[in-house]
Amino acid sequence: MTTNPTQLLSGPKGPDGPTGHDEKAQPSEKSAARRRWAVLAVLALAQLLISLDSTVVTVALPSAQAELGFSAGDRQWIITAYALGFGALLPLGGRLGDLFGRERVFLAGLAGFAVASGLGGAAQGFPMLVAARALQGVSGAILAPAALSLVSTTFALPTERARAFGVFGGISAGGGAVGLLLGGSMTEYLSWRWSLYVNVPLAVVAAGGALWLLTFKRMSGTRPRIxxxxxxxxxxxxxxxxxxxxxxxxxxxxxxxxxxxxxxxxxxxxxxxxxxxxxxxxLLPLRVLADRTRAGSLLSIGVSGIGLFVTFLFMTFYMTELLGYGPLDTGFAFLPFIAALILASGVSATLASRVPTRVIVLVGMLTAAAGMLLFTQLPVDGTYAADVLPGMLVAGVGVGLFIAPAMGAATSGIDDRDAGVGSALVHVAQQVGGSMGVAALSAVVTSAAEDSLRGQVVDAASRAAAAVDGYQSAFAWTAAILAAGGVMAALLIRPGTVESSEAIEVPTAA
CATH class of the missing domain: 4.10.860 (DNA Excision Repair, Uvrb; Chain A)
Structure with missing residues (x-):
């Protein structure tokens, strides 16, 4: 006997389908639909925890460094420890969900994230803070694939699935900007420690919602093997x-x-x-990778990680160093990016059933590349409205257009037993892509700045000009990567929409 998630939430079928002609079944289906969207709210909150935590500590680092007394050279480990724990254990985290139940693993990830955040906020020294950040990464590696696979298995109907991935993808891509705003607010008005403490009540709310809404399946008597x-x-x-x-x-x-x-x-x-x-x-069945649409979608998600990480990092530097923005002002400056991304995600969800997925992905990635090209015109004495805002809006629209369809295509058609590890690949692509992009383009920034200073009198003005030259070079390379990735992804992804390219069956209970 097989049962799909729609049935678990909607109850028995009517005589002519999920609603049939029985009027009594209609309220039940409406209630099930409301419950599915409530589940999405819980999963989206968990995804927000993961996304914002990649940046929420960034603007708090100077304050943490001053209080705990670690060096500028050690500062990078506060960020790197999270990336290492998260990136290294994602495939295992995804498989744990497949073996032990995604709902249980989801709760375990939330619990670990809350504990790690509390320890980080209470850190009395550099080693304790680094250890807490690493534990956050490990917990995120368990939580993230479970959340995404639950979205994939909860929303089986094509129209609902597109909208659900629009919401989830928007939060996944925009959460980093929210983290900058939240971290800046906490640091400026409370303490850097609250950039970590804030995760605890959010995780508790998400866990309470999961216990109330999710259906926890019984485990079979067979002991799973890892x-x-x-x-x-x-x-x-x-x-x-x-x-x-x-x-x-x-x-x-x-x-x-x-x-x-x-x-x-x-x-x-x-x-x-x-x-x-x-x-x-x-751990990773090769059958999961043997699909050209999934490969193209993962490629686009990896490239999106480069675009997002580079935008958050170097635009933060530009606004703080050149425009003189404080932590809170910098966070607010990213709000138009978030708004454009969310609006574009809604548009892409509407288009998903009518426009070929590869067309949406290509147009979105080329639009994001255009936003990066606008950033290549950043001047030393720039203003937010004229020099920063246009690129924010265009890049936000571009990422918002393609991130949700790419996530949907990357997780569609995966056997239920592989949903967790398949979802983990999405996060691996984005995290590793972003980490590699930041590392490579940081070297580009340094090299371009050194070339700009060569033969110049080194003073405040020349340093500022050199920094801008470095950022412009990084954004030019990012634009090229996004454009090339968009073309490659479009060639790999099969024609048609995600829904039309796979036969979505709704099994009936025997």
């Missing part, structure tokens, strides 16, 4: 690559340490792929 060799290899490989990328920011791409870490990571990840073809119960 591919521990595969889990070790993929975690080690991703850790090595992300760590190597982080070293490139400080040591350069040609340093022995950078090359060794990245090279070792690539070798270990290759060994992981080789083992997955041989073990009986693989």
């Amino acid at each position: 591919d521990w060799l595969g889990a070790t290899l993929v975690a080690g490989g991703l850790f090595s690559v992300v760590f190597g990328m982080s070293k490139a920011e400080t040591s350069g791409w040609d340093s022995t340490g950078t090359i060794a870490w990245i090279g070792a990571g690539i070798v270990v990840l290759g060994a992981f792929i080789a083992t997955q073809a041989r073990v009986r119960e693989p």
Whole structure:
């Protein structure tokens, strides 16, 4: 007997389908629909926790550094520790949901996130803060795939699915900007510690909603098996690559340490792929990757991570260093980006059933690239309205157009038993893509700034001009990456909409 999520929430079918001609069944279906959207609200809140935590601490770092007394060189580890824990354990986190139940793993991830955030807010020294951030990353790696797979399995109807991914994708992409605003507010009016404490009540609310709304299925008597060799290899490989990328920011791409870490990571990840073809119960079944639409969608999501991370990081630097903005002002400056992204996500959800997915993805990525090109015109003595706002709006529209359809295409057609690990791939693509992009383009910024200063009298004016040259170069490269990624993704994604490219069956209960 098989049952899909729609049935679990809607009750028994009428004589002629889910509602049939029985008028008594109609209120039940309306109630089930309301319940599904309430579930989405809980899952979206959890996704907001994950997305904003990648940036919420950024604007709080100077205050934390002053109070705890760690060096500027150590400051990067507050960010890197989270990225390492999150990126390295995502595939295992996704598989745990498939094996032990996504609802249970979702709650476990929320609990871990709340505990880690409380520890980070109470940190009395640098080691405790770094450990708490790493634990946040590990908890996020458990939570994120469970949340996304629950969205995928809860919304089986094509029209609802498109709208649900529009909401979820908008929050996923815009949460980083919300984190900047929230972190700036907390730091300015309370304490840097509240940029971490704020996660605790949000996680408690999400957990309460999950306990009330989600249906917890009974586990079978068979003890699930975990591919521990595969889990070790993929975690080690991703850790090595992300760590190597982080070293490139400080040591350069040609340093022995950078090359060794990245090279070792690539070798270990290759060994992981080789083992997955041989073990009986693989951590990442290769059947999940054997789909060109999913490959193209994951490519676009990875490139979106580059665009988002680069925009948040370098526009924050530009506004604080060149425009003189404080933490709260910088957070507010990203609000138009969020608004444009959310509006565009709603438009893409409406278009999803009528316009081919690859067309939406291509147009969205090219629009985002146009926003990056506007940022290449940033002047030293710029203003927000004339020089920052246009790029924010265009980039926000572009990302909002393609991120939700890409997420929907990346998770559609996956067997229910692989939904968790398939969802983890979405986060792996965005996180690793963003980390690699920031590392590579940080080196571009440094190189361009050094070239600009060569032969110049080094003073405040020349340093400002050099910094702007670096940011312009980074945004030019980002525009090229987005445009090239859009073309490649469009070539890979099959023609038609996500809904029309797969037969969505609603199994009946025997």
